[in-house]
Amino acid sequence: MLKAQGSGRGARGSTADEPAQPRGAMISYPEFEKVGMRVGQIVRADAFPEARKPTYKLTIDFGPEIGHKNSAAQLTDRYSAAELIGRLVVAVVNFPPRQIGPFMSDVLMLGVPDTDGAVILLAPDSRVRESVLSYCP
Numbered sequence: 001m002l003k004a005q006g007s008g009r010g011a012r013g014s015t016a017d018e019p020a021q022p023r024g025a026m027i028s029y030p031e032f033e034k035v036g037m038r039v040g041q042i043v044r045a046d047a048f049p050e051a052r053k054p055t056y057k058l059t060i061d062f063g064p065e066i067g068h069k070n071s072a073a074q075l076t077d078r079y080s081a082a083e084l085i086g087r088l089v090v091a092v093v094n095f096p097p098r099q100i101g102p103f104m105s106d107v108l109m110l111g112v113p114d115t116d117g118a119v120i121l122l123a124p125d126s127r128v129r130e131s132v133l134s135y136c137p
Helices: 029-033
Strands: 037-047 056-061 068-073 088-092 098-100 103-105 111-113 119-121
Touching (some): 068 103
Antiparallel strands (some): 037 056, 056 068, 098 103, 111 119
């Protein structure tokens, strides 16, 4: 799960009066096209007691092309496990899997922090097919 770092300030420590600066180096559009952002539906959400911070182990259905993938996410401040079931999410599906304790996370769900630092999942605002490729219009 992507989560902004810092103390409530914008990227690179900017304030409300200063424009936020992007983190990291600029990338080209062809580099961005390599990022496999897909829409999936959460089909299972379980507590992950072995994690250092309160976390869910999630199973996400990305449709027949990609199938079911696992992800671990620190979402317990904002979502119950029951609220996550059926929710559409946007995730990066072409990062290498990452071992998180005894759990292998296959995809990176995308989210942003609210004003209290709890993660809000990025999701389409209308119903779409699972595994649809995300892009910039």
